Amino acid sequence: MNIDLNSDLGESFGAWRMGDDAAMLAIVSSANVACGFHAGDPAGILATLRSAAAHGVSVGAHVAYPDLAGFGRRNMDLASADLQASVIYQIGALQGLAAAAGTRVRYVKPHGALYNFIAHDARQAADVIAAVKAVDASLGLVVLAGSALAGWAREAGLRTVEEAFADRGYRADGSLVPRNQPGAVLHDPDAIAERMLQLAREGTVTAVDGSVVRVHAQSICVHGDSPGAVAMAQRLRERLTAEGIAIRAFMDLA
Template identity: 55%
Template sequence: MHEPTLSIDLNSDLGEGFGRWELGDDDALLSIVTSANVACGFHAGDPSIMRRVCRTAVERGVAIGAQVGYRDLAGFGRRFIEVPPDILADEIVYQIGALDAFARLAGSQVAYVKPHGALYNAIVHHEDHAGAVVAAVRAYDPALPVLGLPGSVWLRLASEAGLTTVAECFADRAYTPEGTLVPRSHPGAVLHDPEEIARRTVQMARGEPIKAVDGSLLVVRARSVCVHGDSPGAVETARAVRETLVAHGVTPAPFVEPR
């Protein structure tokens, strides 16, 4: 008998420059990843960057996702913002719509939604903000899948609202024993060794345990793995992850077909 075919999506945060400020190598990463979380202008990104990334993503057959966040250009969206839920929902709709316009100009559409940074971490537990993001996605297009941390309030509320939920793991981030991400302000929160990152990604793709930050074993089940585009050596790391997955019989493939 043949072993079942394993596949996993590779996603990366792209389009995170602003004006003359450039961050990451979007063009190189779009030849490696299968889904692109494109910044929508609130934490990073601008209209020209969105247009360019969407056009290249379509050319490469990469799914376009709206990477939505708090209105925080100065802090790169990594600061919690105490914003009323109804206003947050409007801001999420605004961001999805902005990116969708450029995706459509490129001949595609936004295919999914992924929160960014502080918003991503807040809605692991923050009911009001998680509910606001859910309401925004439902209002814009209830067919859009949403990406998030397994076990989060965000994915629970999204599922209860009838949205398609996709669990995500992180190739280069350390985990707590509870399965949440170690805050970036803590030592060892971000991994840097491409071989270690690639090896650990294969373990997660296979449903095998990895080591949490305290040395305990943790199983992270996910359909998509994030390889960060703004870390030093991001392209080399992403390439090592993809090549190692393929070498171990795991096929990189988008969790949703480009629209």
């Protein structure tokens, strides 16, 4: 059995430090690197990319709404031309920095509000899909497992990777618990490791109401900005590998 571990990295901005990229890159197999629209500055992004290259970690463009002040977590009703151009711009910027760091962008993962909105909004989803294809149709697209976007992306011919969230609570319908509600963010490394072992073995997670939800995922995300993120990711990797589940970048898998 194989599964990918990914984390959102490159999100520090100037003197504002976010997460521990160096430590996370020794644990994960894929890095979703900020592109400057929700977080990240050029020098910090480049340093993260160089570290990813040194660790052999697969790199993805973590594209977002233009929302530095809100960390990309506020919904925006962008016109299609604006949204497509912004996604193309972000991927292109990261491609340039990645080339300088000795690596390359292999996939795209939307961030925050954009990620959640296009999971069910056909118009903005089509804009993001069109932008990815305009840059490089061989890029993968990471989406919420079970979302409408997963089907739309496949129909458009993109390599689609469905992901689960190690440190986020699930509702009975398979959606994530909103961040402003109890149970949205999880912190116990052992509990997180056990629930993701359940996901890897059985394809299910236990929702906040106690029900069992089927989640088909090829990748597991641990948010790099969560308190104790490194400890969570390390415990998760240890638990999975102890059970014979190999950690491999999804872009390396057939």
